[in-house]
Amino acid sequence: MTDWYHHPGPDVTAHYQGIAALLRALPGLRGGVHVGNVPATLPQDTAGRVYPYAVIWAGILSPVPDDDVSGRIYQAGQTGEFTVTVASGDWTWTTGAARDVKHALTDALDGRVKPQRLQQSIAQVMTDPAERPARYYIPLTWTLTDHA
Incomplete structure (x- = not known):
């Protein structure tokens, strides 16, 4: 795959x-x-659980600063990977939001967005140990092409 x-x-x-x-x-x-970062504060319910959100990372399971996404270029026929991490303060919210994200992005942009099926088939909800209350997240990797 081309870089x-x-x-x-x-x-x-x-x-x-x-x-x-x-x-x-x-x-x-x-x-x-959010693109390339997780804000320091996010909307939450009265129990302090963060509502479901998504972060688009311009790479495979690795944070890339927001300013690195703008101006990215690629040659005709090239493909690249990106990750959408879905997270929230409730396990069921996270799984429901991930299902919605998968539905919305599969074959999106006139077929330019494709799920990386193997990664998505084994992706699991994980817990971020640094967050209190707990935050649950699931990374979903995609392939983006410049053509359908």
Whole structure:
């Protein structure tokens, strides 16, 4: 697979904007959709549990700063991976939001977005030990191409 963000070609910023717009349309992501970072504060219920949110990372399971996403370019026919991490303060909220994200993004952008089926089939809800109250998350990896 080609390292798509180190080669000249079309800007993929519009694709990331389209992905974010699709996710923002999901009513279950009350905590918002974020690109390349997790805000310090997120909306939560009265028990302090963070509402479901999604973070788009321009890579496979690795944080990339928000400013690195803009201006990414790739050559015709290239593909690249990105991860959408779905998280919340409730295990069932996280699994429901992940299901909605999968439905919204599979074959999105005229077929440019494809799930990495093996990764998604074994992806599990994990717990972030640094957060109190507990925060549950599931990373979902996708492939983005410049053509359908």
